[in-house]
Amino acid sequence: MKYLRLSEKLRRIKRSPWVFHLNSGSCNACDIEVLDTLTPYFDAERLGVKLVVSPRHADIILFTGPITRESLPKVIRALKATPRPRILVAIGSCAVGGGVWWDTYSTLGGFPKLQEVLKQCRIKIDKIVYVPGCPARPEAIIYGLLLALGYIEQKVSKITKFTSQS
């Protein structure tokens, strides 16, 4: 298992992705949308998705919030407790880039900044998918899950270079 490639590991998780909902101090709008994704209307269990209550059981972390300083140690512990391969879906503007809290004193300001802290703690995240929106819609969250599991290909390239026409 240790020497398998990520695509091979993902193939095994693909048929039975278990998700853990990790809130790092969000306004709860994204959390309501995450719960909505798992309710009968959207029924994520069609894809084998199951909500688990312990990070030890999780394959995918549904991450919300701009990471408040108070929640930071708990977030690190939860991510450390998750067995590898760790897949993370950052949901909502706050998780993606901090949102309106990107430079406040009490928050870290989104997942990219948390990643620097995780590198120092030697916690590796194997795959990250960003689902923007304030709040992110349930359809977008399901799309993000499918992207994370490799059901669909990413439509846009990761880095977009803007060039002026003039």
Place this chain on the structure above:
Amino acid sequence: MEYINIILMTLIPLFSAPIYDSIERKIKAAIQSRIGPIGFPRSFLQSWFDIIKLFNKELVLTSYGVSLITILELILILITMIILQIALLTSQLYWIISLLITFLSTSTAFSLFRAILLDNPFSSIGAFRGFYITLTVEGFFLSSLIIMLLIDVSIISRILLFCVIAISCYVVGSKVPFDIAEAEPEIASGVYVELSGPLLAIALYSLQIKRYILAQILSYSLLKLINTSNTSVTALMTVLLTPIIWMIFGIVSAIFARTRVDVGPSTLLKVVLILMLLIIATLTVKVV
């Protein structure tokens, strides 16, 4: 020929228990106006996919004792299952019934010991709730099973005994509302909270085999209730009735999904006590 029958009867639960669990998930989804795991393989094999995936995940181990007890629990449940199949095919051997009951209670005890050993408060809370529920029903369950299988009693007593066995099989099989600890989401996975990867797979597989054993015991009790004497017919009927009873349990658990988990054990104790008093009364009347 008997050996072949025993091997066949032993192999069926090993493969079919996760399949029945997958079908139960599909039925629950239908009751809750959902689709559930979609497509042919997912509908029947979702629990197998879960177990296979967990076997391939990283193992985060907190103590070596836990892994040993989890493996021992699976072994004990497998032994219980083999003894049950022998008991079904050779019902004239009474000592087999006592051996079955011994192993059934020991495997339950092991699953609770594992939860107590874990250094996690959520696991301990789940284990103590498990202890309370087990103490409530285990004694009545095993004594009712012995009376039902070994003693010739009146039809009213047999019906009451069957009710106690049915309730106990539902409760010991960790169905809603007797599966989760209180109402906090953090402790909802109770005794499984610290397990990960292959250990969690073993624990879940053990639970599914245990549910199969309990459904099979209940189907055997049902056949005893209607006084089926032919051994081979009983064994075949048990195999056919087991998935039906499993699905009925699934439907009941979907209906009970919104019941209060804190009221469940006390209501259970009251119901079982009333039934046991009625059984004692009917047995005493017969003796007099």
